[in-house]
Amino acid sequence: MSQARYEQQGEVAVITMDNPPVNGLGFELRRGIVESLMRAKADDSVKAVVITGAGRAFSGGADIREFNTPKALAEPNLHTVIREIEASNKPVIAAVHSVAMGGGLELALGCHFRIASTGAQIALPEVKLGILPGAGGTQRLPRVVPLEMALNMIVTGEPVKSEKFKGTRLFDEIVEGDVLPAAIAFARKVVTDKLGLPKVRDLKVVHPNPQGYLQFARNTVRAVARNFPAPLRCVEAVAASVSMPFEEGIKAERAGFLDLVQTPESRALRHAFFGERAAAKIPDVPADTPLRPIETAAVVGAGTMGGGIAMNFANAGIPVTVLEANKEALDRGIGIIRRNYENTAKKGRIKPEDVEKRMALIRPTMSYDDIRNADIVIEAVFEDMPVKETVFKKLNEVMKAGAILASNTSTLDVDKIAAFTKRPQDVIGTHFFSPANVMRLLEIVRGAKTAKDVLATTMKLAARIRKLGVVSGVCDGFIGNRMIEQYSRQAGYMLEEGATPQQVDRAIEKLGFAMGPFRMSDLAGNDVGWYIRKRRYVERPDMKYPKIADKICELGRFGQKTGAGFYRYEPGKRDAIADPVVDELIAAHRKELGITPRKLTDDEIVHRLIFALVNEGAKILEEGIAMRASDIDMIYLSGYGFPLHRGGPMLYADMYGLYNMVNRMNEFAARAAQTPNGDPSAWTPAPLLLKLLEQGKGFND
């Protein structure tokens, strides 16, 4: 069946794009539109055509799933469709009832008239996928809205509500309510009043000083776009709308589009777009699984994490009760929450009255009686199994039937925690990242007995509190921290071999990481990793560790909070300053091990860090701890500062080539074998990696 439905209402033909979920302009839909237009053209009883979209969107744009496939360019391509519309000898009117984005807006701009309902979301979001609007958007939009407005929309990709275009030539009418009858009425008026076939391409871009403005735009965009080529190419394409005739401008736009769509940055952004949406899909949990209602929440523990978690609920309008064992800690925790809100209000990010509104949703208590009716309770007490045991036994006793019992543990076994209750099916891990009210990632840990509806409800709740929920199975460290341990080990080995903390941090920050491993460790607290390693030395005596981090901790250098770690810090400041004490400690340690320091290149540093992540990621995938490679990437993009333009560790490996990666790993292993305290076994390729290599596939294939 055609994806473009055709019907006639009197002398008006209505073409309805119908390609769920968002009427992506894929090959079949494009063909359907052109065929429908031909039919209208050939029918003498048709005097005008209305194009609209079925369901929730006019059109979300080109079908992103077709990119880099033959279908993307197959005729009729989007240019051809728009040309056919524009050249039609019968007026074509776009009826935009909701989302008109990317190619969807470009198609509307090819129509002779456009009618929108209020609230419709209008955007050229291509830049967010690392490309530029490639079907005339950069040439037509500046012809119908002010140049500044067009450029802003194209460079940021942000949606603008239809009513904001009042007074511009983008829409001929903006109507309240149902747009289709209004568009049909308008089409009749076009015919009776002989309003003709106006084309956007015939208009001129109007601006008092376009070259001056464009130069200003170039300078601004160059400064902020940093790792991404697309925003600046967007400016250049818009500049062509000013300086070139329409057809030449279209060619310049096309060239920019074709260049950008091949870039690794665009691949990474598209991977992130689909990866985020894929993360919500759990193969054995159907999308229509009935959810448990979540109207109220409780948090146990008002420390660093508990406070931030409670804020997430209040921000989403969900009342939350915070329970503490210690009155002082409770008052302190609530005080910190209030200060956080007050600071946010001072910065103008929330209204002053929101502080009280949100505080009113947070109820402090020391009594379990006050939380028993909550629909979900999140435990965020000390990371200590006996303490968790006490709390979960109590929750089991007091919480109403059907309540979700979640733990924010970062390292403990969720199945063991579930076993403290008589309702393990209701227990789940919700691993927030610090600061919990800011960080977008939420690892959702599915226990062996977690019920499907508990998992589905928690995933949905993640979206409600504006987190990116990613499912992890139960293992030590879950997905993110289990991988980061291997990364940290390599960072430590590199210090032993000859690098400085500054060199390691700088190399990976140059690649785009928000923070290198040593600055990160100083920020999080070096004692956290030390505590975990001490446990490992007992549980896994076979596993080797570099020992400089332990020696740093033995000096009480826990990082920023103690004013010194791998770096030193001036009181009240966060700048990491190289510290000769650390250099001396490292030199003495090397001497003790009998290591003659060598010079490490930035390339070695970066690849040892990233491939350590990838190799562990491959094991996690094979064990089924992660459902898919893109889930791992989404965790790293949203929780660990992995640069967005690189798409995450697993995509990085795919783009580097698994063959090349394994060769590098072999090199690293050979060198580790010759280094005192080195660990060549860290570079034994995960079986999945070898399997994929043999099949000539990547992690994301």
Ligand code: 3HC
């Ligand atoms: N192509 C293919 N699939 C698309 C799509 C597109 N352009 N836009 C969205 N989808 C899919 C999503 O992958 C998702 O699929 P799933 O249900 O299987 O996971 C589904 O539509 C729903 O998407 P969301 O979950 O994002 O739904 P929302 O209602 O929250 O948002 C939206 C809808 C505002 C349209 C949002 O999806 C969006 O911003 N999409 C991207 C739009 C875009 O970037 N368009 C430009 C495309 S490039 C282009 O047009 C090139 C041209 O210039 C030549």
Ligand code: NAI
């Ligand atoms: P914290 O020490 O700041 O806070 C813990 C709070 O729990 C304290 O206020 C304490 O008084 C309270 N508490 C202890 N026993 C209690 C009990 N029986 N009943 C009620 N309250 C009790 O600890 P933090 O950092 O907030 O960590 C909490 C949990 O979150 C831990 O499991 C930790 O592993 C995890 N986590 C911590 C992260 C971090 O960066 N700090 C990140 C992700 C998870």
